[in-house]
Amino acid sequence: MSEKLTSRQLSKKITEEYMDEAFHAHELGKLIGYSTAISPVEIFVAHDIIPIYPENHSVANLTAKKGIELCSITENMGYTSHLCAYARSDLAYRKSGITVTKGIPDPDLFLACNAQCFTLTKWFQVLARKGNLPVFVFDTPEHIMDKKAREEIVKYCVLQLKELISFLEDLTKKKFDYDRLKEVMKYSAQSSILYKKFLDMAQYKPSPISIFDALIGMAIAVYRRGTQECVDYYQTLCDEIQAKVDQGIGVLPKEKEKYRLYWENLPVWFKFSDHAKLLGSYGGVILTSLYVHAWSFEFDLDKDPLVTLAENYVSRFSNSTIEDRVDMAMDLFKRYSMNGMIMFMNRSCKAVSFAVPTLKDILTKKTGIPALVFESDMGDQRFYAESQVRTRIEAYFETLDRLQEK
Amino acid sequence: MWDSLSLKEIVDHAKDPYPSIRQWVKDTGKRAVGSTFADVPEEVIYAFGFLPVTLMGTNRPLKVAPSHLPDNACSLARSNLELVLSYEGDIFDGYVLPQVCDTTQHLSDIWRINFPDKYVESYLAPRQADRPSARYWVKEEIERIIASLSKWSGKMITDNDLNEAIKVHNENKMLLKEIYDIKKKNPAALTNKELFAMMKLSQQVDKLEFNKSLKKIKDSLKAENGKGYTDIVLVGITCDPPEIYDLFDEIKLNIVGDTLLVGTRYIQGVVNTGGNPIDALTERHFKRGFFTPIHDDVYRNYEEVKALYRETKAEAVVYVHIEFCESQEYDLPDLKNMIKQEGIPIHVLDTEYQTLSLSHVRTRLQAFFESLKGGSL
Numbered sequence: 001m002s003e004k005l006t007s008r009q010l011s012k013k014i015t016e017e018y019m020d021e022a023f024h025a026h027e028l029g030k031l032i033g034y035s036t037a038i039s040p041v042e043i044f045v046a047h048d049i050i051p052i053y054p055e056n057h058s059v060a061n062l063t064a065k066k067g068i069e070l071c072s073i074t075e076n077m078g079y080t081s082h083l084c085a086y087a088r089s090d091l092a093y094r095k096s097g098i099t100v101t102k103g104i105p106d107p108d109l110f111l112a113c114n115a116q117c118f119t120l121t122k123w124f125q126v127l128a129r130k131g132n133l134p135v136f137v138f139d140t141p142e143h144i145m146d147k148k149a150r151e152e153i154v155k156y157c158v159l160q161l162k163e164l165i166s167f168l169e170d171l172t173k174k175k176f177d178y179d180r181l182k183e184v185m186k187y188s189a190q191s192s193i194l195y196k197k198f199l200d201m202a203q204y205k206p207s208p209i210s211i212f213d214a215l216i217g218m219a220i221a222v223y224r225r226g227t228q229e230c231v232d233y234y235q236t237l238c239d240e241i242q243a244k245v246d247q248g249i250g251v252l253p254k255e256k257e258k259y260r261l262y263w264e265n266l267p268v269w270f271k272f273s274d275h276a277k278l279l280g281s282y283g284g285v286i287l288t289s290l291y292v293h294a295w296s297f298e299f300d301l302d303k304d305p306l307v308t309l310a311e312n313y314v315s316r317f318s319n320s321t322i323e324d325r326v327d328m329a330m331d332l333f334k335r336y337s338m339n340g341m342i343m344f345m346n347r348s349c350k351a352v353s354f355a356v357p358t359l360k361d362i363l364t365k366k367t368g369i370p371a372l373v374f375e376s377d378m379g380d381q382r383f384y385a386e387s388q389v390r391t392r393i394e395a396y397f398e399t400l401d402r403l404q405e406k
Numbered sequence: 407m408w409d410s411l412s413l414k415e416i417v418d419h420a421k422d423p424y425p426s427i428r429q430w431v432k433d434t435g436k437r438a439v440g441s442t443f444a445d446v447p448e449e450v451i452y453a454f455g456f457l458p459v460t461l462m463g464t465n466r467p468l469k470v471a472p473s474h475l476p477d478n479a480c481s482l483a484r485s486n487l488e489l490v491l492s493y494e495g496d497i498f499d500g501y502v503l504p505q506v507c508d509t510t511q512h513l514s515d516i517w518r519i520n521f522p523d524k525y526v527e528s529y530l531a532p533r534q535a536d537r538p539s540a541r542y543w544v545k546e547e548i549e550r551i552i553a554s555l556s557k558w559s560g561k562m563i564t565d566n567d568l569n570e571a572i573k574v575h576n577e578n579k580m581l582l583k584e585i586y587d588i589k590k591k592n593p594a595a596l597t598n599k600e601l602f603a604m605m606k607l608s609q610q611v612d613k614l615e616f617n618k619s620l621k622k623i624k625d626s627l628k629a630e631n632g633k634g635y636t637d638i639v640l641v642g643i644t645c646d647p648p649e650i651y652d653l654f655d656e657i658k659l660n661i662v663g664d665t666l667l668v669g670t671r672y673i674q675g676v677v678n679t680g681g682n683p684i685d686a687l688t689e690r691h692f693k694r695g696f697f698t699p700i701h702d703d704v705y706r707n708y709e710e711v712k713a714l715y716r717e718t719k720a721e722a723v724v725y726v727h728i729e730f731c732e733s734q735e736y737d738l739p740d741l742k743n744m745i746k747q748e749g750i751p752i753h754v755l756d757t758e759y760q761t762l763s764l765s766h767v768r769t770r771l772q773a774f775f776e777s778l779k780g781g782s783l
Contacts, residue, residue, distance in 0.1 A: 078739035082478050082730055114533055118508045118699065121533065122736035125704045129740050137702045141530035141543075142511050152546050153530075159539040322515040347478055350732065354512035357474055358519055375476070 007237040011220055014229050022050045022105050031108040031172065034127070036120040037222050038294055038316050039113030039138060040161060040309045042188050045226035046181040047168050049109075053223055054127075055120075057104045058086035061093070062379030063269040064100040071380050073098075085348040085379030087123040094130065109133055109171060111164070115140040115319035116294075117351030136167050140314045145321055157310035181305050184226040189299040194234030195221045196296040201241045202287040203336050206250020206257040208241050211286040212276045213251075215267055221295040251285045258283030259400055260337055262329065264359065265344035265352050266291055266378045278390070282397040287336050290317040290328055291352070322355045326362045333367055340400055341367075345375040347383050370403070372396035407433070408611045409618040413600045416619065420603035421648060423610045424494045427459060430612065437499040437559075439525075442486050442513070443643065444667050444697055446504050446529045447548055447687050448609070449677065453563045453571040454555050459498070460609040462668070463759045464489040465647055474516050480509045480730045482644070485759035487513065491520060500525030500558065502551060506533065506699040507733055525558045527551065534702045535692060545688040552684075568683035578613040579673045581620040585627065586673070590718070593660035594632030596623075599651035601661070605668045606648075632658075636775060639714050640664040642726030643698070643734070646757060650726075653768050657775055663718040665710060666726075671695050698733035707737055708744045715750050722751040722778055724771075729758035751778055 005013065025032050033049040035041050037056070044051045061070060067085055073092035075081055081088075093099050110128055112121040112135060121137055128135045138160055141153050165176045198217055202209050209217075217237055224230040244250075250257055261279070263286045268275065279286060297312045317325055332338070343360045346353045360371045374392050377383035407430050411419065419426055431438050438457045441448070448458035463485030471488035490498065501521070503514040505528055518526040530547055532540040556562055582604060589601050604623075608616060635658045644666060645651070654661065664670050674694045678686045696707045715723055723745060727734055738754070745752045753774040755767060 078742065080735050083732065083735055087736075118511075118533065119732060119736075121702070122733060125702070126736055126740060128704050135702065135704060137534040139533045139540075139543075141532075142505055142514070142528065144528055144530070149550060152550065156539060156543045156546065159542060160534075160537070163537050163539055322512070322519060345476055347476075350479065351508040351511075354475055354479060354509060355515065357476070358516055362519075 005236070007217075007233060007240050010229075010233050010236055014220060014224055014233060018224060019102070022052055023102075025050050025105060032105050033109050033111055034107040034124060035111045036113045036116050036124075038116035038313065038318065039111050040164075040313050041111070042181065042184045042226045042305075042309060043161065043164055043168070044111065046184045047165075047172065047174070047176055049168065049172070051111075051223065052104050052107065054090045054104065054123075055086050056219065056223060057093070057099065057101060058089045058379065059269055060101050061089050061099055062086075063272060065270045065381065066098065066100060067270060067377075067379045067381050070096075070098060071382075081380070081382075082347070084117075084119045084123065085377055087119060087126075089379060090123070091126065094127070107131070107133060110135040111138060112136070113138040113140060113313060115313050115316045117318060117349065119349075119351065134167070134171065136164055138164060138313075140319050143315045143320050143324070145323060153314055154307065154310045157314055158304075158306045161306045161309060178305070182301075185299055185305045185308070186301060187228055187231055188226045188297065189301055191221060191225055191230040191234050192295065192297040192299060194231065194238055196293070198234060198238050198241060199288060199292060199296065200335070201238075201245060204245050204250075205260075205337070206248070206252055206254040207260065207285055207287050208244040208250055209287075210251045210276060211263050211267070211288055211292060212272060214288065214292040215272070218292050218295055225295070252280055252283065256283050257285055258404075259285070259340045259397070261286045262333060262336075262338045262341040263289040263291075263344065264329075264341065264356055265289065265346045266349055268344070268346075268376055268384065269379055270381055271384065278393060282393070284340065284397065286342065287338060288332055290325060290332070293328070293332070294318065318351055322358050322362075325355060325359055326366070329359070329363055330366060333363075339369060340396075341369055341371045342396075343371050343373045345373065347375065347377040348379060370396070370399055407615060408607075409615040410622065411616075411619040413596060413623060416607055416623075417600055417603045417648070419611070420606045423459075423607060424497060427457070427611065428494075428497050431457070431497060438497050440490065440498045440501045441529075442503055442510065443482070444504060444506060444671075445531050445691065445694075445700070446502050447551070449568065449571040449575050449687060450548065450552055451502060451555065452574065452613075453567040454559055454561055456500075456555075456559075457612055459611075461486045461489055462606065462610075462644065463646060464493055465760065466493055468760055474520070475509075475513070478730055480728060480732070481759040482646075482728055482731070483509045483513050487516065490517070495521070498524070500527070502527045502529050502555075504529040504531050506531050506697075509732070510699075527554045527558075531700055533700050535700060536703060541688060541692070544691045545684060548684055548687055565683055568687075569679065572677045572679060572683055572686070574613050574617070576676050576679070577617050578608050578620070579676045581617055581624060582608060583673045585620065585624050586670075588624070588627050588629075590660070590662045592627070592629050592631055593635040593658075594630035595627045597651070597655045598659065598661050599648055599655055602645065602651055602668060603648065605666075605672060609668065609672060634658050635660040636722070636778070637662040637718065637720045639711065639718060639720045639723045640666060640669070640726065641711055641723055642666055643728060643731065644668050645726045645755075646759065647764075649764055650755070650757070650767065653764065653771055656768075657772060659724075659775070662720050663714040665695050665714070667697065671697065698737050707741055711741070711745060712748055712750070722753060722775070725752060725754045727754055727756050729756060
């Protein structure tokens with residue numbers, strides 16, 4: 001009997017198998033569909049279309065500090081430096097082939113869901129022009145705070161999901177299997193519950209995970225949801241973290257865990273581990289963000305699969321009003337007992353960042369906790385001022401220390 | 407107030423329409439409802455007896471907007487926010503704000519949070535236009551906006567109210583088209599600046615009054631061919647500040663076609679009459695030309711520009727880029743390459759609300775047209 005794989009080993013195995021299948025998609029009679037990370041990919045999975053997320057590939061390159069090299073190539077192609085670093089690094093990869101991974105297979109079609117951001121839609125349009133390929137825009141109007149409007153938004157989204165299915169049937173000359181979708185939804189629902197359970201383990205004191213663990217742990221939810229192995233992975237991960245909880249093992253030892261922090265926005269990928277170390281040296285652990293919770297779906301399997309898909313995708317934090325984002329963040333502050341917040345103004349991600357000043361004002365008022373605000377870029381090191389960020393972090397912890405002494 | 411304006415007065419009002427709007431609101435006791443770009447069905451607002459005003463930024467300094475939207479946000483969005491937060495907000499009782507991109511989505515939220523005592527509604531424009539669901543959604547949204555305005559105002563509107571509003575708006579667009587047609591063939595009859603001032607002011611003042619001014623102007627225009635004009639097509643969303651049109655006039659460029667929201671795309675919004683007005687308003691959404699945030703056909707922009715260039719027999723395309731407009735920034739490199747490959751001369755004007763240096767624009771524009779005419783740079 002083979003030994004049970006650890007979550008890390010399982011993640012590696014799932015990823016390798018997934019990418020291997022993707023690189024051989026055409027030999028297997030399958031198509032490659034580029035998708036935004038937040039999109040009803042369950043439809044793809046149910047129709048045997050292999051979803052590929054160019055964002056994930058960009059993350060790998062930006063984390064490996066390839067940002068300047070890649071972004072510069074794209075800027076020389078005539079694109080401005082204000083655009084998303086994911087998009088810029090991807091467009092450069094198309095031109096130069098530069099990547100720290102094995103790359104990603106070329107697309108056959110695109111699914112752009114604007115619940116995440118509109119940037120992805122425009123980026124996919126650029127890629128579609130390069131290959132004259134079809135793009136399906138799954139348009140998710142903002143989840144505004146009006147019950148009746150929300151019902152209409154869901155109806156509109158369900159109509160579009162039906163259009164998406166017809167679009168895929170036309171493209172593949174294959175009938176869509178709704179029973180298969182129900183099965184995929186079952187896996188997605190199960191893995192989402194487990195993924196949320198994993199994230200919520202940051203409620204323990206000391207927290208057994210930091211946001212950096214969450215960011216690593218979320219990868220499988222992003223690209224393998226809707227599969228049995230995704231469920232298995234999160235079960236394994238939850239078991240491992242639960243074991244840490246049972247032994248009282250935290251990211252920082254209990255006596256050193258002074259500041260339990262909220263993070264707003266995506267991470268600064270190329271400063272990932274530096275930030276964890278720096279904050280840890282002050283007794284700070286970033287526990288969570290709305291971003292990592294974006295894949296905590298709550299699918300209702302008793303509903304029509306298209307309805308529960310529409311309800312879930314349209315109501316992601318990134319497509320919610322600022323008032324709703326405040327409520328979501330406040331829920332995390334309470335449940336995770338957080339006593340600090342870092343609000344990152346990410347030049348790359350306008351969809352998340354343009355809410356940050358307003359969000360910060362409301363959250364600091366509601367919690368009474370001061371915020372550290374800093375502006376940089378998630379992937380382009382040219383917009384990161386090391387000494388400035390360090391100084392601000394130091395000053396912020398001094399402020400928190402003073403407040404705690406009172 | 408706006409029924410007998412001269413061309414010069416139209417240019418002045420277009421530069422700063424707010425004093426006259428403020429006065430009009432005071433005199434008539436009616437409410438003004440502001441919107442931003444694009445596609446809010448202004449006929450609906452008008453049918454309620456309100457004055458629909460499209461906000462198009464301010465040239466006055468930014469004081470508070472930067473604390474709400476960072477410096478990499480679309481300069482028009484920041485400028486509009488400043489306009490209402492610092493300068494002209496007192497004029498408006500409410501706003502219907504369209505969401506067409508990430509920036510306008512946040513702008514609606516920020517606006518609502520900053521005006522808790524005012525009516526602020528979002529118009530959720532579809533960001534796809536080629537599938538049946540888009541038609542379904544536009545109609546739903548128009549009906550929702552009607553219900554929302556009705557709840558706010560305590561008024562109900564009838565089909566007749568809508569039809570009357572459509573009639574006034576259609577007349578405005580047809581007058582603008584007639585004047586534009588005269589201008590295309592007679593470049594010296596009026597300046598580019600005057601023509602586009604009419605387009606702008608039409609979206610900001612009471613059309614029932616303003617149409618009278620337009621009629622008088624149209625009737626007074628003389629056929630003046632002029633000499634030495636270069637016909638161009640203007641592509642983009644808006645072209646601001648209005649002094650850019652002065653530059654075009656200075657070097658004798660004649661705009662014979664455009665894709666601007668403050669231009670042909672507005673005129674294209676004539677609504678069919680004789681049927682159900684909500685259906686007709688819905689249908690209108692799909693008749694208008696390319697607008698980068700809402701059209702998902704990845705070649706439509708290029709096809710439209712190419713067709714317009716051919717049809718008007720223009721000599722060049724001038725693309726107006728608004729700094730930090732993400733939609734434009736993703737489109738532009740491909741569009742520019744495709745247009746160039748077609749052998750069409752294209753010049754890109756980079757504009758930014760508040761901080762535009764016109765001397766830089768003038769030099770580049772002059773150089774482009776000198777080279778187009780075979781002159782040395």
